[in-house]
Amino acid sequence: MKLTKVALLCTAAVLAAGAVHAQEKVMIGEPSWPGAKIMANLIGQVIETRLGGEVGYAPGANAVIFEAMDGGRGDIDVHPDVWLPNQSSFTDKFVDGAGTVSLSDGAYEGRSGFCVPNYMVEKHNISSVFDLATPEGQELFDTNGDGKGEIWVGASGWASTNVHLVKSRDYGIDTFLEPTTEDEAVFYARLKDAIAAEQGVVFYCYKPHYVHALYPVTILEEPEYDAAAYNIKTPDEDANWFENSSIMTGDEVKTVRVAHSNSLEERNPAAASFLTAIDMSADELSKLTYEVVVQGGEIEAVVSSWIAENGDIVDGWLGLN
Numbered sequence: 357m358k359l360t361k362v363a364l365l366c367t368a369a370v371l372a373a374g375a376v377h378a379q380e381k382v383m384i385g386e387p388s389w390p391g392a393k394i395m396a397n398l399i400g401q402v403i404e405t406r407l408g409g410e411v412g413y414a415p416g417a418n419a420v421i422f423e424a425m426d427g428g429r430g431d432i433d434v435h436p437d438v439w440l441p442n443q444s445s446f447t448d449k450f451v452d453g454a455g456t457v458s459l460s461d462g463a464y465e466g467r468s469g470f471c472v473p474n475y476m477v478e479k480h481n482i483s484s485v486f487d488l489a490t491p492e493g494q495e496l497f498d499t500n501g502d503g504k505g506e507i508w509v510g511a512s513g514w515a516s517t518n519v520h521l522v523k524s525r526d527y528g529i530d531t532f533l534e535p536t537t538e539d540e541a542v543f544y545a546r547l548k549d550a551i552a553a554e555q556g557v558v559f560y561c562y563k564p565h566y567v568h569a570l571y572p573v574t575i576l577e578e579p580e581y582d583a584a585a586y587n588i589k590t591p592d593e594d595a596n597w598f599e600n601s602s603i604m605t606g607d608e609v610k611t612v613r614v615a616h617s618n619s620l621e622e623r624n625p626a627a628a629s630f631l632t633a634i635d636m637s638a639d640e641l642s643k644l645t646y647e648v649v650v651q652g653g654e655i656e657a658v659v660s661s662w663i664a665e666n667g668d669i670v671d672g673w674l675g676l677n
Contacts, residue, residue, distance in 0.1 A: 379407075379408065379409050379410070379624055379626070380430065380623040380624045381409070381410040381411065381412060381430065381624075382400075382403055382409060382410070382411045382412075382433050382434065382620065382624055382627050383411070383412045383413075383414050383424075383430055383431060383432050383433045383434070384396045384399055384400050384411055384412070384413050384414065384432070384433065384434045384436060385413075385414055385415075385416050385420075385421035385424070385425075385432045385433075385434055385435045385436065386413045386414060386415045386416070386436070387415075387416070387417070387418065387421070387435075387436075387437060388415070388417075389437070390645050390648060390649055391437055391564055391641055391645055392436055392437035393655060394641065394644050394645060394648060394655055394658075394659060395436035395437045395614070395636065395641070396413060396434075396436040396437075397413075397655045397656060397659045398436075398636070398644075398659050398662070398663070399411075399434060399436055399614065399631070399634070400413065401656070401659055401660060401663055402630065402663065402670060402673070402674075403627050403630070405663070406670065406674060407626050407627060407630065407674075409624060409626070409627055414431070414432045416432065418435070418443055418446060419446070420432070421435045422435065422446040422449075422450050422457065422615075424617075425450065425456065425457045425615065425616065425617035426450045426454060426456045426457060426617070427617075428456060428617050428618065428619030429619075430619070430623065432617075433616055433617045433619070433620055433624075433627075434614065434615065434616045434617070434631060435614070435615040435616075436614055437612060437614070438459065438612065438613050438614065438615045439466055439610050439611075439612050440610060440611045440612070440613065441608065441610070442610065447459065447615070451615070455618070456617065456618050456619075457615050457616070457617060457618060458615065458616055458618055458628075458632065459613045459614070459615050460613045460614040460615070460616075460631060460632055460633070460634050460635070461632055461633060461635070462613070462614075462633060462634055462635020462636070462673075463611045463612055463613045463635070464564070464611075464612050464635075464636050464637050464638040464641065465563070465609055465610065465611065465612070465638055466562065466563065466564070466609070466610030466611070466612045466638065467562065467563045467575060467607070467609055467610070467638075468516065468560070468561070468562035468563070468607045468610075469485075469560075469561065469562075469575045469576060469578055469606060469607060470485055470488075470507070470520070470558055470559065470560060470561065470575070470576045470578075471558070471559055471560075471561035471567070471573045471574060471575050471576065472556075472557065472558050472559075472573065472574055472576060473550075473551050473554075473557065473571060473572065473573055473574075474572040474573060474574055475554050476496070476556060476557075476558075476574075477574050480492075480496055480556070482496070482558075482576070483574070483576065483577055484576055484577040484578070485523070485527050485529065485576050485577065485578050486527065486528075487576075488505075488507065488527070488529045488532065488533055488558060488576075489527055489528035489529045489531060489532055489533075490532060491532065493505060493529075493532050493533065494532035494533065496556035497533055497556040497557065497558055498556070499546075499550060499555050499556065499557065504532065504533065504534050505532055505533035505534065505556070505558075506533060506534050506536050506557075506558075507524060507529060507530075507533040507534070507535055507536070507558045507559070508535075508536050508537075508538070508543045508547075508557075508558070508559040508560060509521050509523075509524060509535045509536070509537060509560050510537065510540075510560040511537060511538070511539055511540045511543075512537045512539075515590070516560065516562075517537055517560070518588065518590070518591070518597070518598075518601075519588055519603065519607070520535075520560050521535055521537075521598065522588060522598065522601045522602065522603045523603050525598075526602055526603050526604050527604070533558070543559065544567075547559065547571075551571055558576075561573065561575060563575070563638050563642060564638040564639070564641040564642040564645060565642060565645065566642060566645040566646035566649050566650050567642075568639070568642040568646075569642050569643045569645070569646035569647075569650075570646055570650055578605065578606030578607075579604065579605045579606055580605065580606060581605050581606050581607060581608040581609065582604075582605040583608075585602075585603070585604045585605040586603050586604075586605050586607075586608075587601055587602045587603065588601045588603060589601045612638075614631055614634050616628060616631040616632075629675070630673055630674055633672070633673045633674070633675065634673045635672075635673065640662070640666075644658055644659065644662060
């Protein structure tokens with residue numbers, strides 16, 4: 357009897373040791389943009405509070421995070437915000453090629469284009485980019501009284517600004533609306549005043565972004581993405597980039613997923629299962645970004661409140677419903 361009890365105790369000890377090993381610490385990469393920081397913290401809090409695991413955070417660029425996940429040593433185990441096809445060079449190499457990294461089944465859409473406040477849609481039937489390229493559009497979006505409308509295409513230096521400068525030309529918009537490239541903070545101050553006065557205003561936007569939680573806005577319709585009609589040069593590769601670029605199509609809709617090192621399948625299978633199933637929405641992430649960036653909330657507190665209020669969603673990620 358005593359030997360049996362000893363054997364059972366030894367077996368329990370071995371199983372406990374195995375359980376500890378199975379819950380190895382998860383290191384979460386933390387890229388620089390707000391949405392990625394929020395997603396990193398959300399993943400970390402779920403692992404800590406719902407799976408009883410331990411996490412750490414490692415700031416880094418995309419290349420660093422993917423190389424570390426490929427290594428599988430636990431230096432960095434998770435990329436919280438993989439934009440595709442933007443980062444497809446990494447997924448081609450490590451997901452499809454080496455097979456050392458996996459992507460979540462769930463994803464949210466990343467979209468970009470031109471936005472107007474909803475009252476421009478409801479009161480003036482502005483729903484398409486081609487509604488801007490008209491004499492009526494010119495009058496509606498003339499906020500400074502110079503006889504020509506304005507369209508904010510982004511801040512100077514953004515890659516997306518060059519894209520939308522080309523779009524403004526090729527859609528015929530810049531005949532009626534003058535593209536502007538003031539600093540984002542300057543434009544958003546102007547946007548606040550314009551919306552308060554229900555003036556015509558149109559601007560470059562993307563989703564998820566806090567503007568969609570801050571104001572009721574609509575992304576204008578564009579022709580469906582067509583790679584053959586989307587040709588953008590960069591100033592680095594072509595001194596005449598503007599003249600030699602042409603775009604007559606909307607941007608490609610992005611798919612944003614979570615990536616994790618396949619080494620977690622053995623090192624922390626519960627975390628790996630959760631990371632495969634996570635399925636955040638762009639609208640929810642826009643709200644969280646608004647609370648952090650605009651309202652000044654601490655990321656940890658904002659994320660903790662969201663988890664508490666969205667238990668059913670988190671349960672779904674954990675396979676509990």
